[in-house]
Amino acid sequence: MTLLLWSCNEKKGDKIPVEEKEFEYLVDQFADIKILRYQIPGFEELTLKEKKLVYYLTQAGLAGRDIMWDQNYRHNLKIRKALENVYASFSGDKTTDDWKAFEVYLKRIWFSNGIHHHYSNDKIKPLFSTEYLKYLLAETDITLEDEAFKVIFNDEDNKKVNKKKGVDNVALSAVNFYGPTITDADVETFYKTAYKGPEGRPIEVGLNSTLIRENGKLVEKVWKSGGLYGSAIDQVIMWLEKAKEVAENEKQTKSLGLLIEYYKTGSLETWDEYCIEWATSTEGNIDWMNGFIEVYNDPKGYRGSYEGIVEIKDFDMSKKMAVLSEYAQWFEDNSPLMDAHKKDSVIGVTYKTVNVAGEAGDSSPSTPIGVNLPNSNWIRQQHGSKSVSLGNIIDAYNNVGGTGKLKEFAHDTEEIELEEKYGKLADKLHTALHEVIGHASGKINKGVGEPKETLKNYRSTIEEGRADLVGLYYLMDPKLQELGLVDDWEKLGKAAYDGYIRNGLMTQLVRINLGDDIEEDHMVNRQWVSAWAFEKGKADQVIEKVVKDGKTYYNINDYAKLRDLFGQLLRESQRIKSEGDFKAAQDLVEGYGVKVDQAIHAEVLKRNEQFKSAPYSGFVNPVLMPETNDAGEIIDIKIMQPENFEIQMMDYAKNYSFLTD
Numbered sequence: 001m002t003l004l005l006w007s008c009n010e011k012k013g014d015k016i017p018v019e020e021k022e023f024e025y026l027v028d029q030f031a032d033i034k035i036l037r038y039q040i041p042g043f044e045e046l047t048l049k050e051k052k053l054v055y056y057l058t059q060a061g062l063a064g065r066d067i068m069w070d071q072n073y074r075h076n077l078k079i080r081k082a083l084e085n086v087y088a089s090f091s092g093d094k095t096t097d098d099w100k101a102f103e104v105y106l107k108r109i110w111f112s113n114g115i116h117h118h119y120s121n122d123k124i125k126p127l128f129s130t131e132y133l134k135y136l137l138a139e140t141d142i143t144l145e146d147e148a149f150k151v152i153f154n155d156e157d158n159k160k161v162n163k164k165k166g167v168d169n170v171a172l173s174a175v176n177f178y179g180p181t182i183t184d185a186d187v188e189t190f191y192k193t194a195y196k197g198p199e200g201r202p203i204e205v206g207l208n209s210t211l212i213r214e215n216g217k218l219v220e221k222v223w224k225s226g227g228l229y230g231s232a233i234d235q236v237i238m239w240l241e242k243a244k245e246v247a248e249n250e251k252q253t254k255s256l257g258l259l260i261e262y263y264k265t266g267s268l269e270t271w272d273e274y275c276i277e278w279a280t281s282t283e284g285n286i287d288w289m290n291g292f293i294e295v296y297n298d299p300k301g302y303r304g305s306y307e308g309i310v311e312i313k314d315f316d317m318s319k320k321m322a323v324l325s326e327y328a329q330w331f332e333d334n335s336p337l338m339d340a341h342k343k344d345s346v347i348g349v350t351y352k353t354v355n356v357a358g359e360a361g362d363s364s365p366s367t368p369i370g371v372n373l374p375n376s377n378w379i380r381q382q383h384g385s386k387s388v389s390l391g392n393i394i395d396a397y398n399n400v401g402g403t404g405k406l407k408e409f410a411h412d413t414e415e416i417e418l419e420e421k422y423g424k425l426a427d428k429l430h431t432a433l434h435e436v437i438g439h440a441s442g443k444i445n446k447g448v449g450e451p452k453e454t455l456k457n458y459r460s461t462i463e464e465g466r467a468d469l470v471g472l473y474y475l476m477d478p479k480l481q482e483l484g485l486v487d488d489w490e491k492l493g494k495a496a497y498d499g500y501i502r503n504g505l506m507t508q509l510v511r512i513n514l515g516d517d518i519e520e521d522h523m524v525n526r527q528w529v530s531a532w533a534f535e536k537g538k539a540d541q542v543i544e545k546v547v548k549d550g551k552t553y554y555n556i557n558d559y560a561k562l563r564d565l566f567g568q569l570l571r572e573s574q575r576i577k578s579e580g581d582f583k584a585a586q587d588l589v590e591g592y593g594v595k596v597d598q599a600i601h602a603e604v605l606k607r608n609e610q611f612k613s614a615p616y617s618g619f620v621n622p623v624l625m626p627e628t629n630d631a632g633e634i635i636d637i638k639i640m641q642p643e644n645f646e647i648q649m650m651d652y653a654k655n656y657s658f659l660t661d
């Protein structure tokens, strides 16, 4: 293992000279991807026991890494293993374009946890030929079964997740959550009569299983010890057991115990018990998320992708966020929602900014910047939820880019200056408001089902857009200044609105190809929020489309009116969720969120060419290295940084390949 010692934290007596050297965020760049590093502020201040807890939890996360690969596509592990073996043992000419294309392809699938693009869900096209891969395999004496080989190059299983309307989403999605012959109708039939948990406490049906047809009958193959993915889950359990022994308090011990029990039994009621224990376990400096959690990769929204994140509290930012949380009821009471959709008491909204110490599965290398869990609505309502912003990840993103792009797409110097001065804080506060206040706000009408039943494929984008709107509405509010969160609420609000509109109507388009629709839930919501506000404010020129020297800009003329429009749309999106109005959700998303203005898109891509920066970023994880004494006991844990992306990926393959077949 080749590692760089991270030398910013002063360690006395260290042999390596400590310099005030700037941390190198950028590790690698290929295709549309940037690989970054992140630091773990606060790690050195932890006690040995706390460091051990962090270490065991990160190991637990990594132990399940291959589950995500198999969930994403049935041939992923076979393909990855063959290509990694080639990568490790090929001794021929590595200066050719073919070899370089092979390396890029391997890095791309490492990044996506499979052969489909992590964001667009399209199958990644290799830039080498079938003959070349055959040659590499022959040279290295490695076999790859025929179907897995062919699928790298052919047109089958082209889309990992297909959420388009009017087609069989299950049959047309390559994701490995459903057996080969399962259709949309099968899934709907199965879950119409499936056990859904006790009255008023619905379990997350289907969360931890693959649905297949066996002897003509639909059955769930549960992911648990002794079940599907059992060999990897046993490793996760082994590390969780160790973590449990060094937990910071009784609640942590109890929740880790429940998580272990859940992995052993596969019981979704135990999962709920765990989620309650975990959500209410708010003491302690260390936290984690681990399990089958986000359901974005399932076209039907049932099955959770495996992930693990380990976090250390960010004490400074936490203080600020606690203020928002404390005033959650004020925000609910003063929001533009219809009275019937407001919560009388917003319960248990906790929010912390944390620093990530390790990620795995669904959250690595591509990572979220904020997380809000648990997902179960009744648990959130009755027991509260935890919401965190991943501070060091956001910092790494912010520090790696320059200001060139801002200058290209911003309308005027005031916009640039405001962004430079307030942009960072605006982003942080938007994430905080979105998570703390946004996801916690509003209630579903009595008798109306869960959004995944009522809003179906539009559930995620409506929820994300709604939470974004709560944030937008309050980003332009003197209350933030009154609470001591900003020094000039109006300037911060302007920077926030400029940034949101610039991104929602223009710059986010650099992430997709000309001619494609927008499909990713968050991108879709940013566009429907922005495009709706643009259209509704058109008569008053609230947002003005300006063309200067052949370049288009969206300039906000009236921030107060824009705030009002955001408020109206917030009210409407909450109504859609509260009433389960599928038709309105569909009209909003399809009407404003999915289709792209082709002329603008072409222009944006052209203007963006000068900034060769890749549109997607992800991270290598710092490596936690235990130091042991002669008795084999851990006496300290040091943080190292991986030298490059491929070393970390090969290292993971070597140490965490727990699924065999």
Ligand SMILES: [Zn+2]
Pocket (backbone or CB within 6 Å): 372, 434, 435, 439, 463, 464, 467
């Ligand atoms: Zn969200």
